[in-house]
Amino acid sequence: MSKNISWILQVAIHPGKLEDFRAVAKDLIAKTESETGTLGYEWNLSDDKTVCHIYERYKDADAVLTHVQSFGAFAQRFLEACHPTRFHVYGKPNKAMIAALADLQPVYFNPLGGFSR
16 A cells, blocks of 8 residues: 555635635645645635635655645635635554644544555
8 A cells, every 4th residue: 555645625715715715725736836745736616616625645644744834834824714624634644644633633544445556
């Protein structure tokens, strides 16, 4: 099995904050693209533009920690524009990663089987 960690974070966009949300998304995407341990980073907006699913995939738990550190510079803007409603994490996290994500109350899913290409 892979050491990759992935997740889907679902957020609800605060009323009247769509443009702020788009702006912080643009900035986060640009910053995250430079992180070599980030393998996938995709934001998907619902048709009514009130919910966003953010898919993220990392090389390993250490790459997650790198991203969490860089996210800190954007956290206030992000949370002013939206709030998390669901957070599902896939893979085998380490203790440091679990601690770093604890405030978001993720639900962890352990690998059962499968493959990635």
